[in-house]
Amino acid sequence: MENLNDILVFVRVVEKGSFSTAARDLRLSAAAVSRHINQLESSLGVQLLKRSTRHLTVTDAGADFYKRCSQLVVGLEEARNAAIGYSTELKGALRIHATLGVGQRLVAPAVHEFLTTYSELSVDLTIGTQPVNLLEHGLDVVIRSAYLTDSSLSCRELGPVHYSICVAKSYIEKHGMPREPKDLPRFNCLIHTGQPAPNEWRFKTPEGKETIVVSGSLRTNNGVALYEAVKGGLGIGRLPDYAASEEVKSGNLVMLFSDVTGWGRSIKAFYPRSQHQPAKVKAFLDFMEEFMARRAFLY
8 A cells, every 4th residue: 555645745746736835835845745756656656747847747647546535635634623523522422331329319410411511412321330341331431439440541530529417307207316426326327338337427526536336227239229218217327418418408308417427538530541531521520520519518
């Protein structure tokens, strides 16, 4: 196959009708342009151009070759512009994976709002508990709280998540409510087994850090199941602010010990490491960071 640079120089020479004009346009020397044409003719075994000191004539073979190659050059330029567009324009499909609780209570509503703002994009959102390989599954972003130890990935902290002790008003009406953290073991505390030390709820009191061991009728690894149980009045639970904030604001949930609860984590986005991050990925991560800031501490 002939050298692509030789072909590109040839097309420009024919278009400009002059070696010297093509050389200036390509920012090459006239000798370099001549060398590209000689290499192309030698490779093809046919004369493409007849040139003298004053005139440049395209041979029949050269005219036919130019006609075909000029279409190729237009296609290459279109392909180049399309590729560049993915790093500068908001276009195409965005493939996102999120872990279960974060995906259902945080990412899903964020995606809904994101698509109303960026209507030219589409999103393929998967939510699940199983870890996934970004590259194998063709994903653009994975959102979760735990770290991924993969050197091929970049990580961006989207924002902190504060955990609060919450209870439904219906539960309080039936069972009363704890007045201080040390009262919690006497109440039905619902446990999220996916959290570190799930039975140990930590508090910051004037006397220092205090850990209360709790238990109850429900243990689950699903944040949505825990949220629904707390909201339904089954017991007291430790919920992230992105899940509880709206219900606390509306008065359906009551937040306990807000002055001394101190457990939290951060939500992270993982994406393939690259010097050229697609515009659609950057736009979504910027949006997620702003969305989390709005959803946090609404109460």
